Amino acid sequence: MSLKDKLLSSFIAFEDYLEDDSPIHDVRNEAIKHFEEKGFPTKKEEAWKYTSLRTLLKEDYSLTPYKESVVEFKDVKKYFLHEVDTYKVVFVDGVYSSFLSQTTHDKLDVCLLSAAFSKDKYKSVIETYFNKVAKSESLTSLNTAFAKEGAYIFVPNHVESDKPIEIINFSTGNEAAAMLQPRNLIVVGENAHVQIIERHQSLSGNAVLTNAVTEIFAEKRAHLDYYKIQNDQHTASLLDHTYIHQERDSICKVHTFSFGGKLTRNNLNFYQNGEHCDSVLKGITILEDNQHVDHNTLVHHISPNCESHQDYKGIFDDKSTGVFNGKVLVEKEAQKIDAFQQNNNILISDKATINAKPQLEIFADDVKCSHGCTIGQLDEDAMFYLRSRGIGKKEARALLMYAFANNVLESVKIPELKKRINKLIANKIGVSLGFDL
Amino acid sequence: MLKIKNLRAGVEDKDILNGIDLHVSPGEVHAIMGPNGSGKSTLAAVVAGKEEFEVTEGEVLLDGEDISELDPEERAHKGVFLSFQYPVEIPGVTVTNFIKTAINETRKAQGMEDMPAGEMLKKIKEKADLLEIDRKFLSRSLNEGFSGGEKKRNEIFQLAMMEPKLAILDETDSGLDIDALKVVANGVNKLKSDDNAVIVITHYQRLLDYIVPDYVHVLMDGKIVKSGPKELAYELEKRGYDWIKEELV
Numbered sequence: 071m072s073l074k075d076k077l078l079s080s081f082i083a084f085e086d087y088l089e090d091d092s093p094i095h096d097v098r099n100e101a102i103k104h105f106e107e108k109g110f111p112t113k114k115e116e117a118w119k120y121t122s123l124r125t126l127l128k129e130d131y132s133l134t135p136y137k138e139s140v141v142e143f144k145d146v147k148k149y150f151l152h153e154v155d156t157y158k159v160v161f162v163d164g165v166y167s168s169f170l171s172q173t174t175h176d177k178l179d180v181c182l183l184s185a186a187f188s189k190d191k192y193k194s195v196i197e198t199y200f201n202k203v204a205k206s207e208s209l210t211s212l213n214t215a216f217a218k219e220g221a222y223i224f225v226p227n228h229v230e231s232d233k234p235i236e237i238i239n240f241s242t243g244n245e246a247a248a249m250l251q252p253r254n255l256i257v258v259g260e261n262a263h264v265q266i267i268e269r270h271q272s273l274s275g276n277a278v279l280t281n282a283v284t285e286i287f288a289e290k291r292a293h294l295d296y297y298k299i300q301n302d303q304h305t306a307s308l309l310d311h312t313y314i315h316q317e318r319d320s321i322c323k324v325h326t327f328s329f330g331g332k333l334t335r336n337n338l339n340f341y342q343n344g345e346h347c348d349s350v351l352k353g354i355t356i357l358e359d360n361q362h363v364d365h366n367t368l369v370h371h372i373s374p375n376c377e378s379h380q381d382y383k384g385i386f387d388d389k390s391t392g393v394f395n396g397k398v399l400v401e402k403e404a405q406k407i408d409a410f411q412q413n414n415n416i417l418i419s420d421k422a423t424i425n426a427k428p429q430l431e432i433f434a435d436d437v438k439c440s441h442g443c444t445i446g447q448l449d450e451d452a453m454f455y456l457r458s459r460g461i462g463k464k465e466a467r468a469l470l471m472y473a474f475a476n477n478v479l480e481s482v483k484i485p486e487l488k489k490r491i492n493k494l495i496a497n498k499i500g501v502s503l504g505f506d507l
Numbered sequence: 508m509l510k511i512k513n514l515r516a517g518v519e520d521k522d523i524l525n526g527i528d529l530h531v532s533p534g535e536v537h538a539i540m541g542p543n544g545s546g547k548s549t550l551a552a553v554v555a556g557k558e559e560f561e562v563t564e565g566e567v568l569l570d571g572e573d574i575s576e577l578d579p580e581e582r583a584h585k586g587v588f589l590s591f592q593y594p595v596e597i598p599g600v601t602v603t604n605f606i607k608t609a610i611n612e613t614r615k616a617q618g619m620e621d622m623p624a625g626e627m628l629k630k631i632k633e634k635a636d637l638l639e640i641d642r643k644f645l646s647r648s649l650n651e652g653f654s655g656g657e658k659k660r661n662e663i664f665q666l667a668m669m670e671p672k673l674a675i676l677d678e679t680d681s682g683l684d685i686d687a688l689k690v691v692a693n694g695v696n697k698l699k700s701d702d703n704a705v706i707v708i709t710h711y712q713r714l715l716d717y718i719v720p721d722y723v724h725v726l727m728d729g730k731i732v733k734s735g736p737k738e739l740a741y742e743l744e745k746r747g748y749d750w751i752k753e754e755l756v
């Protein structure tokens with residue numbers, strides 16, 4: 071049975087098992103119909119030209135874990151930003167772990183989507199926001215159909231979250247192959263501030279396929295900093311879909327650090343629905359072996375006087391492949407837009423590839439749009455310069471790669487996180503330098 | 508200290524150095540002059556180990572050891588330093604971090620511990636003062652957006668920090684204003700001792716008024732065609748290179 075058929079038949083059982091009065095019953099049914107029609111994306115679709123899901127879909131994934139797993143904190147501590155106090159919403163094989171989590175309902179709600187679905191007090195929030203910015207795209211619909219668990223974060227107006235929030239999805243590998251579909255809903259109220267760190271982490275070498283959807287709503291003057299740490303096992307794949315709805319004067323920044331995983335697809339979509347929005351998309355991708363990362367971004371400028379900044383850096387070794395497909399869409403009404411896009415890549419090995427495609431669709435006439443894309447090797451003259459000063463080949467390479475990625479880290483606001491990423495980069499490059507950049 | 512014997516080098520099928528012989532003893536200053544494109548920078552780069560150039564014949568001995576097969580960093584560890592004619596811009600790495608890394612990597616290769624942070628800071632301050640470099644300058648990205656003169660001064664700052672055995676200055680004077688030239692030359696002279704040596708590549712006699720050479724060599728078409736005392740530089744300044752060409756025929 072194909073994965074699609076398996077999913078379709080398991081949906082029936084899944085719906086049976088949920089209560090009928092679930093507020094999203096209809097939404098789920100719509101979604102599964104849409105997925106059934108569309109199926110998994112193939113390379114024939116323009117947006118999937120360079121990323122094939124074929125081999126991934128051949129695995130025989132278990133869709134629900136058979137047994138609950140116990141994970142000890144000490145074994146997974148390193149995946150948390152444990153140097154600072156954080157709220158934590160943690161899932162193990164798709165099941166909420168109250169033991170590893172630290173939630174709150176104090177000034178803000180950091181809890182579970184399943185709880186939000188079932189409790190009356192969240193009813194209006196769910197009605198207002200759930201599945202409102204996510205688009206009907208087959209993988210998103212698939213996630214919506216099975217939407218059951220994930221993080222629910224609601225930051226009320228004028229509240230500044232006192233700690234960063236970590237959303238972590240562990241998979242234990244109890245099954246030979248598992249498919250997970252976390253669904254997050256994040257609402258940042260007017261003038262509210264929040265920082266979120268998201269991570270998917272497999273704890274074994276067994277195959278995992280995660281099809282995640284995160285919906286984010288940033289109300290007027292809201293500030294959101296979102297960090298995606300993608301440093302998973304080489305047997306774990308991630309199809310990530312993040313949709314961000316911005317109201318006027320809001321600032322949303324998403325940093326994506328892609329170092330691990332087998333296949334990663336990042337669909338990152340911003341919709342600017344009011345004036346003076348700022349959207350920032352930054353990424354560092356460092357790959358080796360046969361790793362594959364596809365950044366598919368969209369900034370939809372719907373309102374005038376807004377800005378967007380995209381800055382993605384990639385370093386590709388061995389036979390790894392990268393894709394950058396950055397789309398900026400400026401509507402006719404969206405005058406006086408400043409849209410900036412930059413994508414720089416270094417190919418370390420001659421077997422590595424990068425497919426970069428900026429896509430600017432501009433219907434307004436008074437806009438400032440710029441984009442630049444470079445693909446190159448490490449500069450030989452720079453290498454010689456460093457080496458002639460006594461810096462070894464490996465360190466010189468590392469230094470240049472560090473320097474190359476450096477400015478993307480500048481905007482990381484949590485110092486401990488910045489240090490972490492720095493270390494991850496150093497590890498990934500296989501060198502330790504005497505200083506942080 | 509440095510013995511270059513019948514050195515031939517080039518790129519692919521182009522010969523650039525056509526049999527160079529040069530002996531530099533400790534305590535000496537040698538000047539190399541010659542027309543554009545004669546191979547001066549190539550000679551410097553080959554001694555420093557740039558892989559782009561292939562050595563087809565001859566040898567480069569440093570204290571009796573053939574270094575022509577060594578990596579650039581290994582040569583640096585043995586005390587070779589090249590001040591670049593065109594220093595490379597490295598955005599994202601500050602001057603301070605760069606020099607710290609260079610010094611500690613070199614010490615590591617020599618089996619020494621890292622230089623203690625306090626000592627490092629003191630040395631940086633001392634050498635920056637010697638070359639009249641503003642402290643703010645040191646926290647900027649290496650050579651990025653530096654003026655031509657600032658780049659050259661920064662090269663000599665690195666030289667002062669690394670204290671090499673053999674320093675090769677490739678057109679360090681070009682781009683420096685008259686005052687800066689004095690400061691930089693003074694810096695080089697302060698570092699000069701009976702144990703180290705300097706090779707100065709220049710087009711102008713002026714620098715040699717400050718850094719006084721023991722020998723002047725003329726490089727043409729990849730060969731040293733004439734050597735003489737410092738007075739040779741005056742003659743070149745006055746008469747150019749044509750008379751040497753004529754002498755050769």
Ligand SMILES: Nc1ncnc2c1ncn2[C@@H]1O[C@H](COP(=O)(O)OP(=O)(O)OP(=O)(O)O)[C@@H](O)[C@H]1O
Pocket residue numbers: 518521523541542543544545546547548549550559592
């Ligand atoms: N990588 C290279 N590939 C091809 N030719 C090269 C290369 N490097 C140097 N050359 C050539 O070798 C010759 C010597 O160059 P070099 O830079 O050594 O001259 P130079 O004496 O330093 O000149 P200048 O006084 O202008 O600095 C020139 O003709 C130059 O074009």
Ligand SMILES: [Mg+2]
Pocket residue numbers: 547548549592677678
């Ligand atoms: Mg030259």
